Amino acid sequence: MKRSLILLSFAFLSSKIYSQNIFPVKLNNCKTERFCLDCGDVKAGYDEKEFQIINSRLNSSFTLKGVSGGIKLQVLVDSKGKACVLSHTDQSNNIITQKIIDELNNFKSWKPAITNGNVEEKTSITVTFLIKDNTIKGQVERVDMNAFKKSFDEPKKPEIFNKKYNYKNENLNNYKITVWNSKNSNLPNNMTDHIAIDRNELIWLTVDEGLVKFDGNTFINSEQNITDKGKFFGYYELESDNNNIKWVHGKDNIYSFNDKEWTKYDPKVIGIDGAYEIINNAKTGEVFFCSDEGLTIFKDGKWSNINKDKVNALPSNRVSFAKRDSKNRIWIGTFSGSIMIDENGKAIVLKIRTQY
Structure with missing residues (x-):
């Protein structure tokens, strides 16, 4: 098959x-x-x-x-x-x-x-x-x-830097490869930055200034409808969580969508107005929001935050990525370095060891 x-x-x-x-x-x-x-x-x-x-x-x-x-x-x-x-x-x-x-x-x-x-x-x-x-x-x-x-309507072949290695995928013949673009489908344009797949296997993606979902046949406009767009409204991050809630960083706000209605979160309440990355931790049911304000965590309807005021070892509040692993440790990458918070809450600074 x-x-x-x-x-x-x-x-x-x-x-x-x-x-x-x-x-x-x-x-x-x-x-x-x-x-x-x-x-x-x-x-x-x-x-x-x-x-x-x-x-x-x-x-x-x-x-x-x-x-x-x-x-x-x-x-x-x-x-x-x-x-x-x-x-x-x-x-x-x-x-x-x-x-x-x-x-x-x-x-x-x-x-x-x-x-x-x-x-x-x-x-x-x-x-x-x-x-x-x-x-x-x-x-x-x-x-x-x-x-x-317009140049992305006809993308160029990828640039391969390692000329010595023979790249091959033995399973490639097991796949049927299909390409959708603005010319052969109703995809609004070919400018997409983020993709998420929800529990119903619907594909969500940001396109230019819009947000669409794809059911396998049709791209459906699914933009938020509770904030006036004004001159420009961009969608910067996208994720789907365990409860099939879609999380979006729109312009200056975090939004969620439960397939029926949109919710906008007050930055003064949750502590952030955007995110570099939104990451779902499937095992723990946590959603991580990485931003300039540290690592913000949403779980069971409650918001919490890890920042330098709470964890002095955190190199910077500018968190670029974070993930909880199978041993309940949180790995946090910032623009100034990385730390790991172990299962007991102890922060360990990660350093690169150079050998000569």
């Missing part, structure tokens, strides 16, 4: 697209937790006058006669106006490229992106440097969001 494997078009959340490295040469000197791609009502950029100093310094550092070409760099700008080059297009690692990277990393006059009056934590922008007529000049190149989203 052949089993069905559902393949959906995975991409990024569109109106505020979350992404990773967009150019082939990837650098490892940036802290790349969640960031958005050229987002904001006010886009990230730089002080024009100060940036001209970079152009002048580059022109005085090199003899550019007879040289032509260009390079694109992905620059990560944070809320404090600091930046880091995340990736670029120059696979030759030319000395000019290295100088440009140093200049951008050390530049102090970046301006963060702003959305609805709030500064974006981290934003990726593209800076292009062109060498023409013996002169080098850099400037921001804005992302064409419509073209970017």
Whole structure:
């Protein structure tokens, strides 16, 4: 009997697209937790006058006669106006490229992106440097969001980094592979970020600014209906728990849906207004919410929280992932390190041991 494997078009959340490295040469000197791609009502950029100093310094550092070409760099700008080059297009690692990277990393006059009056934590922008007529000049190149989203209608083959290993799946012939997209079904678009499967084997997924469920034949709009959407309403996280409750991080709120009605949770009551991840612990019936406020736990209708005020060993309140294991231990990963809380409530800091 052949089993069905559902393949959906995975991409990024569109109106505020979350992404990773967009150019082939990837650098490892940036802290790349969640960031958005050229987002904001006010886009990230730089002080024009100060940036001209970079152009002048580059022109005085090199003899550019007879040289032509260009390079694109992905620059990560944070809320404090600091930046880091995340990736670029120059696979030759030319000395000019290295100088440009140093200049951008050390530049102090970046301006963060702003959305609805709030500064974006981290934003990726593209800076292009062109060498023409013996002169080098850099400037921001804005992302064409419509073209970017359209590119996912025809996804490229995955990039394989390990060229020596022969990847094979001996069970592949046991599956019938079906692809649904916006062209061959009523899927609203191909921009999906999260998928959850509930106890009825319905598939729930976020699509652009919407939420849909899939019954095997039809994609059904299932967005929350108790909060006005306004200019933009995004769905960022999604999970289904033991009681078949669907949990969603919508814009500035946590929501739940019991297949009949939606519930919105007051951030002042539960202590959070969003989550990096929502994780169901099937064995204990707990739902974990990982956020900037620590680890928030929902169980049997009650909310509790693990944060630095309660567990001093927690490296940071910015929890990116957590899970309870079969021995009743909680493993917590933060943006500043990880800990394990054992079955007796003792917190153990996890350290990477390096051998020389």
